[in-house]
Amino acid sequence: MAMTSTEKILARAAGLDEVHAGQLIxxxxxxxxxxxxxxxxxxxxxxxxxxxxVFDKDKVALVPDHxxxxxxxxxxxxCKCVRTFARRMDITNYFEVGEMGVEHALLPEKGLVTAGDxxxxxxxxxxxxxxxxxxxxxxxxTDMAAGMATxxxxxxxxxxxxxxxxxSFRKYVSGKDLILHIIGMIGVDGALYMTMEFDxxxxxxxxxxxxxxxxxxxxxxxxxxxxxxxxxxxxxxxKEAGAREPRIFTSDPDAVYEKVYxxxxxxxxxxVAFPHLPENTHVIGECxxxxxxxxxxxxxxxxxxxxxxxxxDILRGRHVAKGVRCLVIPATxxxxxxxxxxxxxxxxxxxxxxxxxxxxxxxxxxxxxxxAEGERCVSTTNRNFVGRMGHVxxxxxLASPAVAAASAVAGRIADPAGLE
Amino acid sequence: xxxxxxVFRYYDNxxxxxxxxxxxxxTSSASELAQHCMEDIDKDFVSRVKKGDIIVAGANFxxxxxxxxxxxxxxxxxxxxxxxxxxxxxxxxxxINIGLPILECPEASRAIEACDEVEVDFxxxxxxxITKNLEFKAEPFPPFxxxxxAEGGLVDYLKKEATK
Numbered sequence: 001m002a003m004t005s006t007e008k009i010l011a012r013a014a015g016l017d018e019v020h021a022g023q024l025i026x027x028x029x030x031x032x033x034x035x036x037x038x039x040x041x042x043x044x045x046x047x048x049x050x051x052x053x054v055f056d057k058d059k060v061a062l063v064p065d066h067x068x069x070x071x072x073x074x075x076x077x078x079c080k081c082v083r084t085f086a087r088r089m090d091i092t093n094y095f096e097v098g099e100m101g102v103e104h105a106l107l108p109e110k111g112l113v114t115a116g117d118x119x120x121x122x123x124x125x126x127x128x129x130x131x132x133x134x135x136x137x138x139x140x141x142t143d144m145a146a147g148m149a150t151x152x153x154x155x156x157x158x159x160x161x162x163x164x165x166x167x168s169f170r171k172y173v174s175g176k177d178l179i180l181h182i183i184g185m186i187g188v189d190g191a192l193y194m195t196m197e198f199d200x201x202x203x204x205x206x207x208x209x210x211x212x213x214x215x216x217x218x219x220x221x222x223x224x225x226x227x228x229x230x231x232x233x234x235x236x237x238x239k240e241a242g243a244r245e246p247r248i249f250t251s252d253p254d255a256v257y258e259k260v261y262x263x264x265x266x267x268x269x270x271x272v273a274f275p276h277l278p279e280n281t282h283v284i285g286e287c288x289x290x291x292x293x294x295x296x297x298x299x300x301x302x303x304x305x306x307x308x309x310x311x312x313d314i315l316r317g318r319h320v321a322k323g324v325r326c327l328v329i330p331a332t333x334x335x336x337x338x339x340x341x342x343x344x345x346x347x348x349x350x351x352x353x354x355x356x357x358x359x360x361x362x363x364x365x366x367x368x369x370x371x372a373e374g375e376r377c378v379s380t381t382n383r384n385f386v387g388r389m390g391h392v393x394x395x396x397x398l399a400s401p402a403v404a405a406a407s408a409v410a411g412r413i414a415d416p417a418g419l420e
Numbered sequence: 421x422x423x424x425x426x427v428f429r430y431y432d433n434x435x436x437x438x439x440x441x442x443x444x445x446x447t448s449s450a451s452e453l454a455q456h457c458m459e460d461i462d463k464d465f466v467s468r469v470k471k472g473d474i475i476v477a478g479a480n481f482x483x484x485x486x487x488x489x490x491x492x493x494x495x496x497x498x499x500x501x502x503x504x505x506x507x508x509x510x511x512x513x514x515x516i517n518i519g520l521p522i523l524e525c526p527e528a529s530r531a532i533e534a535c536d537e538v539e540v541d542f543x544x545x546x547x548x549x550i551t552k553n554l555e556f557k558a559e560p561f562p563p564f565x566x567x568x569x570a571e572g573g574l575v576d577y578l579k580k581e582a583t584k
Contacts, residue, residue, distance in 0.1 A: 049575065067446055078447075140486050142517035189508070219484075277433060383484060388437050392460045
């Protein structure tokens with residue numbers, strides 16, 4: 001019987017010839033990930049197994065990135081817990097401040113995920129690696145603990161939605177606009193428990209960074225995973241990152257989907273998600289006059305080099321509006337260095353932006369850019385829930401790097417095309 | 421196993437950021453987390469909740485972050501069961517893995533109101549609204565998940581499996 005690429009990957013990992021939607025399976029894991037928020041709970045649970053080592057010290061990645069560099073004493077204690085565990089278990093892929101980056105930008109960059117992998121991470125945005133043709137999904141701390149102990153996780157094989165992409169983006173439009181458009185169309189539970197599979201001739205025109213952004217936000221539609229087919233761009237990315245040999249799985253032409261959506265990329269406009277749900281989307285021309293206090297450009301969604309390049313293109317020769325704070329957060333040390341080498345830092349500094357070391361900080365209202373009561377932020381992050389970036393009466397508007405940069409300049413939500 | 425208590429009523433898309441805001445995630449102490457449970461959408465929850473009380477919500481309960489601190493905070497606050505139209509998938513896994521009883525039942529989720537007295541029988545999936553004298557039947561868990569719950573969570577389940 002025909003299978004989707006996700007079903008083929010899961011069948012491979014479960015040691016079965018075929019699996020189908022709804023089936024409960026036990027799958028072998030290629031990587032188990034945790035951060036400084038979720039790992040301490042997992043480490044406590046792991047202790048209950050009474051083991052003195054993890055299933056494979058090369059297949060566990062620990063990244064203190066949320067409240068790191070340590071934001072306060074309690075956060076420091078949590079990071080210390082992760083560090084101590086990593087040393088005790090001799091974890092190969094523990095990334096200390098100075099090496100670390102935002103986990104979902106860092107792991108692909110370090111070549112730790114390859115096509116055909118099954119990855120779980122105790123972070124909901126683990127679905128990002130579907131851009132590489134892997135099955136990857138977010139879980140909680142107990143699943144992470146069980147994964148570290150046994151190298152396995154149980155899954156219910158997901159049914160799938162297919163997004164058939166054609167055409168290519170117009171100027172200033174990017175992967176963020178596409179995924180916000182989709183979430184606006186199907187809703188925050190439109191893909192609940194399902195695979196979001198992206199396919200079609202339009203895929204070729206998407207950069208790897210676009211694909212990471214799109215898969216990253218599959219969870220914002222309730223999806224279990226997002227996945228792209230593997231093409232030349234994927235293989236080139238994996239090769240440069242030094243990833244393991246890819247295992248390429250392609251969906252059968254007669255694979256079964258719950259629904260197929262046809263999307264012409266050339267019709268996608270710059271899109272903004274208004275508070276307090278990612279599905280509250282408006283195209284840029286219909287945003288009205290929204291005066292802002294802060295802009296954040298970064299995160300696992302949009303903190304990669306091409307994201308910073310798009311922001312810099314807008315900010316070059318311009319200045320952030322008086323009274324607006326603009327935070328630029330390169331997602332990894334490599335992105336930081338590459339952006340600096342390209343001269344992007346001069347552009348950001350001349351424009352009046354602040355440039356931070358990699359951290360998830362402001363995205364989840366942790367630190368480094370918390371909003372006061374009544375403040376509004378345009379952010380390239382992924383969630384705009386009540387209180388997400390600070391005060392319960394603050395507001396987050398989700399947008400692309402280009403819209404965020406244009407809004408920083410204008411002091412209100414702005415169309416990058418309108419600045420010309 | 422049964423739960424019986426008064427209902428706290430919420431609606432669609434209750435996210436894990438409002439169940440337990442990230443500003444409190446610099447600890448994993450369940451008792452500390454429970455002191456802030458639901459505070460961003462219901463500041464009276466913590467002072468009013470009693471052991472055995474029940475949360476009834478709409479679609480996509482627990483959407484957003486994978487933080488297991490969310491079901492932990494709910495469980496620690498004394499809530500005996502969460503009934504919703506649907507649960508977000510990571511929350512669903514987490515709740516089963518830590519032994520917080522949850523039930524998907526769209527009919528119950530539509531009919532039950534705040535402060536109703538409700539009794540839930542987890543073995544049969546029967547939900548009784550005592551205040552309104554109504555009964556609902558929730559979908560039972562697949563046997564695999566029932567086994568995890570019966571063992572008190574994923575870790576104990578796997579430990580037992582390993583000795584087989």
